Amino acid sequence: MPKLTLLTGLLCAGLLSSSLALAEVISQEVDYQDDGETLRGVLYWDDRISGKRPGVLVYPEWWGLNAYAKQRARMLAEQGYLVFAADMYGPDKVTRDASQAKEWMSEVVADPELWRQRAQAALKQLQRSDKVLPERIAAVGYCFGGGTVLQMAYGGGAGLLGVVSFHGSLPAAPAQSKGKIQPQILAYHGQADSFVKPDVVSNFQARLEEAQAQWQMVTFGGVRHSFTNPKVGEYGIPNLKYDELADRRSWAGALAFLKELFAR
Secondary structure, three states, rough: HHHHHHHHHHHHHHHHHHEEEHOEEEEEOOOEEEOOOOEEEEEEEEEEOOOOEEEEEEOOOOOOHHHHHHHHHHHHHHOOOOOEEOOOOOOOOOOOHHHHHHHHHHHOOOOOHHHHHHHHHHHHHHHOOOOEEEEEEEEEOOOHHHHHHHHHHHHOOOOOOOOEEEEEOOOOOHHHHHHHHHEEEEEEEEEEOOOOOHHHHHHHHHHHHHHHOEEEEEEOOOOEEEOOOOHHHHHOOOOOOOOHHHHHHHHHHHHHHHHHHHOO
């Protein structure tokens, strides 16, 4: 019986230890403003780390600030960063309906300047934190969020060292951005993504060259849109397909990119 009690105690201690390990990343909802409109993002940080640390913004797919975007933000916080998952639509505006998502996204992207302003509101909120190194901030985005971080870079990218676009819409850099794009750009794209036509890809690349930007693009052959999301098949859209290899390689590459940026 004492042996059973000891074993039970060890098991309980092990479970408690595991629970504590999983509980190291803290999250906090944060309300912030863009031109009088309330937005609600989520801040993530590893409570074991003391002092200030580099910051990363996460911009979600066109579905809104859903569980997938928050999961990615948490994964980045596990790497030691202070992470802010941005809200581009407003509190509780999350959907699984493509027509609704398109409507919300279209309202934001209609004016590129207002699009950048909405994205910059999250950056300003992150910069206010007493846990962040304000000169060490980068941004990553998925789908609509990928296009968002590129637009931030095209606007000069004040406050950002670099941006990473995962299966983004690949908007082209405007002519007036020549010589003004400060953040380094890393874009991951699926070659079989029917949402982003080959001429859009070639124009994206050509305009970045004309803008004299520091950029890199990785294209995965045969890979479709939203290749980083394991549950994307639930949406029932043929062009959305998870790819484990592209997901793993793009994530590893993004982490290496961030590490290099913040080491400068």
